[in-house]
Amino acid sequence: MxxxxxxxxxxxxxxxxxxxxxxxxxxxxxxxxxxxxxxxxxxxxxxxxxxxxxxxxxxxxxxxxDAVTEYLEQNLDTLLARDDIDSNAKGTILYQTAANYVTDVFDEPGKTADIIRCRSLIRHLMKYVAGHEDALKALQAITSQNYYIFTHSVQVAALMMLVHDRLFRLNQDEMIDVGIGSLLHDVGMVFLSGQLLDKPDALAAIEYHKAKQHAQKGYEHLQSAGTLSEVSLTIVRHHHEKYDGSGYPAGLKGDDIPRSAQLAALCDTYCAMTTDRPKHTALPGAEALRIMEDEVGGAFSPDLFYRFADVVKGKGKA
Ligand SMILES: [Fe+2]
Ligand SMILES: [Fe+2]
Incomplete structure (x- = not known):
């Protein structure tokens, strides 16, 4: 099949x-x-x-x-170190490798227990995001319909690391935990319906009621594997909470929502809006921010939204 x-x-x-x-x-x-x-x-x-x-x-x-993913993961160091491959192409390779990992995990959720693989990918992704001015652009240029939910996961992870890098002083381990949680934030989608993921609008379905359980289900699955940190688990569980308390699964309000989860909601929304999806054309970043701004005080904290927007506009402190 x-x-x-x-x-x-x-x-x-x-x-x-x-x-x-x-x-x-x-x-x-x-x-x-x-x-x-x-x-x-x-x-x-x-x-x-x-x-x-x-x-x-x-x-x-x-x-x-399986063979392609193995090839990419094994050769990632070599490919990223090569002089004859330009920075954009390296972004693409990295992105693809991470997206393959997410695909793999969606096929076999048991593989999330293999945290070493995820950690190594996130390390590479972190290095790339930190070292390349245009990392975000390079990472956003890649989409493909069937593949959407997987590339989305990588985009959110990359943006989360960029935002955390610009706004907060996290140590390397904390950054990696943020990256891991972000990469796996929608993994619970896999438990909802076997067919849902094959549909071109799999991600759009997240907004509908039947997909609302993905945050809690993903959290429970990853927690039982026992390999993820609290920071990573928090992102998975609470990335659909809203500042005014109307989100899910816990209906947390204001700054009761952990900061990393609030940022995940911002990155998640922004990445979805700025990417071509079935029935949605990608919006330019500025337009997405304008629409998101209407949700300040509703979905998003005013403070975090404006700081996030500065980073996305390239104005965050370096
Ligand atoms: Fe989600
Ligand atoms: Fe998402």
Whole structure:
């Protein structure tokens, strides 16, 4: 069943010297066409040809994702250290690797217990976000419909780390905990309906009542695994609380909502609004902030909203 689906893979991350024996597809008017068979090596020539036709994504069958994810995670250090790959492409690779991890975890929630994997990804993501001025832009440029909920998780994690880095003095362990909680914030969606995630508007469904339990369910699942810190768990559980007390699952009000969860709500909303989703075109950042501003005092704390907005506008203290 899974093999019916194709997953996007950025061209930058297909490195001719390391890429495993996996068939690659290109997408043409909605169809997936075999580009190379698994037993043919991907070459520099292939890469140049694809670049010339402005192909930035290839596709793999979802049944091959385990191998792709393993390849990316194992080669991440090497790929990120290479001089011939530019900063944007590195962002794409990192993003893709983290998104694959989230996909994996949604397929098999038991894997959240493997915290070492998540920690290592978040470390890389943190380094990238801290070291690249345009990290946010690079990370936001990548979306794909079926893939949406996974890339969304990575965007929220990246933005959360950026905001925490600019606004607060957290030590490295706390930053990693924030990143882990953010990366897994919507993991509870997996327990709601087996089919929900395959729908193109999976994320939009979060706003509807039937998906409201995802915060609590995700929290319970991760808590029982016993590997996540309180900071990470808090983000998962309370990222849909609202400042005026009308949120869920606990209906916490004002600054009873832990700060990290309040920021998660801001980042979550902003990322969703500024990304193309089925039936929603991405809004420019400034427009999203304007709409969010109407929710100040309702969904968001005035203080945190304006500080958040400054960071997003590039005005946060460096
Ligand atoms: Fe959520
Ligand atoms: Fe979310």
């Amino acid at each position: 899974k093999s019916r689906f194709y997953r996007p893979l950025s061209l930058a991350s297909v490195s001719p010297s390391y890429f495993p024996e996996i068939a690659l597809y290109v997408r043409n008017s909605g169809n997936y066409i075999l580009y190379k068979n698994h037993d043919r090596q991907f070459t520099e020539e292939d890469r140049h040809r694809l670049e010339r036709t402005n192909t930035s994504f290839l596709y793999v069958r979802s049944g091959d994702m």
